[in-house]
Amino acid sequence: MQTHEIRKRFLDHFVKAGHTEVPSASVILDDPNLLFVNAGMVQFVPYFLGQRTPPWNRAVSVQKCIRTPDIDEVGITTRHNTFFQMAGNFSFGDYFKKGAIEFAWTLLTNSVEQGGYGLDPEKLWATVYLDDDEAIGLWQDVAGLPPERIQRRGMADNYWSMGIPGPCGPSSEIYYDRGPEYGIEGGPEANEDRYIEIWNLVFMQNERGEGTSKENFEILGPLPRKNIDTGMGVERVACLLQDVDNVYETDLLRPVIDVIVAVAPRGYGQGNHSDDVRYRIIADHSRTAAIIIGDGISPGNEGRGYVLRRLLRRIIRAAKLLGVEQPIMAQLMDTVRDTMGPSYPELVSDFDRIQRIAIAEETAFNRTLASGSRLFDEAAATTKRSGKSTISGTDAFTLHDTYGFPLELTLEMAAEADLSVDEEGFRGLMAEQRRRAKADAAARKQAHSDLSAYRELVDTAPTEFTGFDELTTEARILGIFVDGKRVPVIGHGTHDADRVELVLDRSPFYAESGGQIADEGTITGAGASAAAKAAVTDVQKIAKTLWAHRINVESGEFVEGDTVVAAVDPRWRHGATQGHSGTHMVHAALRQVLGPNAVQAGSLNRPGYLRFDFNWQGGLSEDQRTQIEEVTNEAVEANFEVHSFTTDLEKAKSMGAMALFGEAYPDEVRVVEIGGPFSLELCGGTHVNSSAQIGPVTILGESSVGSGVRRVEAYVGLDSFRHLAKERALMAGLASSLKVPSEEVPARVANLVERLRAAEKELDKMRLANARAAAVNAAAGAEQVGKVHLVAQRMAGGMSAGDLRALVGDIKGRLSSEPSVVALIAEGDDDAVPYVVAVNPAAQDLGLSANDLVKQLGAQVNGRGGGKADLAQGSGKGAAGIDAALAALRAELGRS
Known part of the structure; x- marks a missing residue:
């Protein structure tokens, strides 16, 4: 039975039993506790807590879920995915334990002809909470389960909560016995590889308080009414009904693996566990990434964007470790679309954007891999030069943390260079990072607001x-x-x-x-x-x-x-409507100029001002910005009528109304239309009556706010007029000062800037020539400190790090081949204190490293820096410590 059929049978079974089918929520919800939706009941939490009255007593859904705490473990086991589909039925004060058990049992055991899954009832087991005698009795009476196939388990296994204050209650889990070839007998307590959990029935009846673990929290009292929340793992049931060993062999994931098998030099399932794990990582992460992008997230450096970036990069790394050098992201996204599209049509309708973002990240990361490879080569060379055979845990961690190199990639590259890696040191640094991350997550984690x-x-x-x-x-x-x-x-x-x-x-x-x-x-x-x-x-x-x-x-x-x-305040409202309607106009103009892939990623509008974020790769050209502003103002001048109407959600979407990613919309929605087809959006905000009331729209600028997300800011109405008036006054002042007509100001300013740059270049040449003359004297006056010749000088102010690097190279070249160290430090621009240290090969042979010595300077001038063994640099803020920095360096060399 195909996975799409499993989903359909679940929904049909409960709809026939009086449940309302509720579409899956986006994996992104406005919940302070969740990075992504991780359970089927998340969108129903306000109903369970009694914060809102549910519009139905019974509901059924198949929810998109993402769990990412253990990304590094994906593929190692064959039961877990970062993305999974949770089929669930819900009762809000309607049926309770008996109904939940009855509905689950009939769907699992009814024949295929009856609309069920046709599972053998003799292979089903149940677990219940320790003191839940009522559930035990119901399993015997309703399902006919014998006592020996019902097991009592503790709070960690059979008492459910979200891990934070909120709804909770005892649960009953349904397991399927896959047979003796999967392990020892004895039920779920004995072996959860043989007895695989497929459905969890939560009898949600209490509200929990704060706690320190899954088993240690206070029960605050009963919920306003007893509820049912169940979750059936679609992927796990697919394993059983498709008679495959694990979730990666099902009809949704195996085709993704086959894409890589076709281009990789090493196959899948050929006895190499490490390779099999890499294949599974690619399959799992590909569809998770597609779902996340489809719900409006772009790769970034924090939050959800960081998770997406990490998933995409793990795909690329895993492929390279399988020996795949060619780009693969386009084929992977094609396959995910084809396999998942029947259940999630948004993956088809929005495919161009999804694929474009994934390919852009692949291209960017391939460049990063090249940079990381250069860093590895330097670390390997330094290791060999020092006579060692082990790359330090610090270097391995830097490769992982800065360039995204997994340890296995570093190990493979090290083996090719006849080196090993300090894995213990690396794992210690990783553990420390995880501890910090967990502490940070715990600090941010909070309960739902007390309402x-x-x-x-x-x-x-x-x-x-x-x-x-x-x-x-x-x-x-x-x-x-x-x-x-x-x-x-x-x-x-x-x-x-x-x-x-x-x-x-x-x-x-x-x-x-x-x-x-x-x-x-x-x-x-x-x-x-x-x-x-x-x-x-x-x-x-x-x-x-x-x-x-x-x-x-x-x-x-x-x-x-x-x-x-x-x-x-009427003036406030008027300005607010101008800003909000102006946002719709800019959105429409962006799509007209850039195309349909310029999708809204967020907005902010207040009286006289608007900010609009949209998904787009790369900055806009000056011509594109001008076109967007012109299209917007042409629509303003056209004085389009603005009107709103209410209709059902599906009809609004079929009309082409734009919706915001991640936003949950009711069945009945408000649509705001400006100028017929010019702008049509789902919106609950306030607006002007006609577009001319927006007034002029002046785009202030366009910038990046994260990978793949751009931001346009603009003034509207009187604020736009005031901004333009200031610009006009500024231009008039420049024209007067330069004694040219306004239209000649840009050319005159460009000419002055060019002349200024030429003069600055001449000054730089003179300053550098003077410094190089001083370098000749410096090299001649090198002092013997310890075992090395040392040039350590305070240079004239205004020198940059680049200037110092050039001088250091000049001085080092004038010194003999004897062990030598050159250190220059200066008062730079903007209170900066740049410094550079160079160590020649003979000094390196004595164990000296510029990367170590530069820290002696930094400690005295409140600075940071680093580099390689032969050259390192840094910058500080404490010019008063320059002399002390040079003295500290001399003292360090004197001890060597």
């Missing part, structure tokens, strides 16, 4: 947003909160609080979302409380249903239940 004080209002009294139609609304205070605690009244000066919030039943204030910052304005009392007045400084959504207005109380007091008047 318990708002829970009653979330369930019963959502805020009605009136701001599309009016700027002033009469409203009733539903709740008053001070630092997250509900209070009955708040008055001017009565609370020394960081955060005072009013929750209203109706509000014209736009709450920050979708890149648009919140409105500002006032809330004032009505009737008996007319003296009350507060400035609204921010508005945030609570559980997407309540508008929390952060306020500064300026006079009077507000009482829960009072009637108030909420008024948005």
Whole structure:
């Protein structure tokens, strides 16, 4: 049975049982605890916690999941993947243990003709939590499992939580016995290679607090209602139904392996475990990378972008270790599209962008590999020159950490050079890095925000947003909160609080979302409380249903239940709508000029200003920037009508409405249309009535904000006019100073700049000539310190590191072949203190290294530096320590 059929049968089984099919969420959700969605229940957490009321009592989904903590272990075992599909059924206060067990058992054991998977019930086992006698009874009564195939296990195995404060409860896991050829008998307790877990039924009934491990945390109490959360591993069930040994042999991963088999000199499954691991890494990481890129992430140096970059680079490294030298990323992405596309059509519709990003990273990393290879060659040469045969753990770690070289690649290159590697030292440095990373992750990890004080209002009294139609609304205070605690009244000066919030039943204030910052304005009392007045400084959504207005109380007091008047500052709103509509216009212009691959990656707009991030490789040309600005302003001048409408999500997408990657949209969405086909986007923000109201749009600049992501910034409306007025005044001032018409200013400035550069070059030549003359004297006056001839001098100010390197080479060339060291240090520009040290071969033979000696200088001038044995350089900030630095160097050489 193919994997796509396994998915379909799961969904059909539960839809027939009254469950609503919920599409997979993006692997990127707005959750402070998660880098990626790692479980099927993540998108339902607010319902389990009671923060939001679920729109259905029963749901079913097949969720895209990514788990990356143990990337280095991928392929070593054959059960785990970084990307996997978690099929799950969910009950929100509806059925509980009996229903969950019944639904799972019938799907697993019903015949294929009945819509089931047709698994042999005699090969199924169950585990339950230690004291869950009810679950044991249900497995016997509902499924007919004999007591000997039901095992009790402890908290580590059969009590589920997210590892942080949140929902939790006992679980029951279903295992399949693959037979004696996979290990000893005795059930899951005895051997989890033979007895493979395929489904976990979580009886979610409690809320956990803080804790230090999977088994050590406080149970805070019961959830508002009992829920069911299950997870069936699609890939593991595919192994069983396709009768293969492991997940890498299934129909979704084996085709990726076969792509590499066709071009690699060594095959798969031929008895070389290391090679098999490399094949599995390529297969696993290829589809994970495609999914991540498809959900809007580009390679970067931190967070999700760093994980993606690491996955792509591990693919390339693994291929090279298999002997594949040709580019492979295009073929891999083609294969992932073909295998995964039937279940995830976005991989097909967005394939050009996905493949382009993957290929660009492959190209960039191949260049990095070349640089790393040069560093390895230098490390190997230094090792041999010192008479050693082992490359240091520090060098191996630098290759790994800086250039992405895995230890196995360094080991292979070392063996080719008749060297070994200090693996213990390398692993020690890796362990230290992991400890720091875990400590950092633990420091960042936090529970879901405590919304318990708002829970009653979330369930019963959502805020009605009136701001599309009016700027002033009469409203009733539903709740008053001070630092997250509900209070009955708040008055001017009565609370020394960081955060005072009013929750209203109706509000014209736009709450920050979708890149648009919140409105500002006032809330004032009505009737008996007319003296009350507060400035609204921010508005945030609570559980997407309540508008929390952060306020500064300026006079009077507000009482829960009072009637108030909420008024948005009209100038603020006008500027905000200009910025937001301008963002849509720039987005449309970008796609018109650059093409459909210029996909939105984020935005920010506030009165008079917009910032738009988009996926794109490489900077824009001046001509492209000009075209984007012209297309935008032509659309503004056309005075396009702006109107919005609500429709269902699928219809909006079929119309071509643009959506933001990673954003979860409801079934009913709001579409904002500007000028018919010119701009059509899903958007919940506020906008102008016609494009001419945006005013002029001036693009300030375009820059990189990460690998594959560019940023455009612009002014709109009066802010754009003011910016242009300043530019005009600046041009007029330059024209007056240069005594030329405005149109001749650029040519005159270019001429002056060229003359200035020529003059600076002449000055540099004169300064360097003087320095070289001094170098002749310096070489002649070399002093004997210890066993070496030493030239250690403080040079004239204004010299750069490049100048010093040239002089060091000149001086070293004038010295004899006797052991010699040259060290020059100077006061450079901008308070910098550059310094350079050179050590000739004879001095190196004595064990001296420029890389070590340069640190003597740096310690005295608050600097850092490094290099190779023959030449090293650095830069500091403490010019007062220059003389002490030279003295420290002399003292060090005197001891050698």
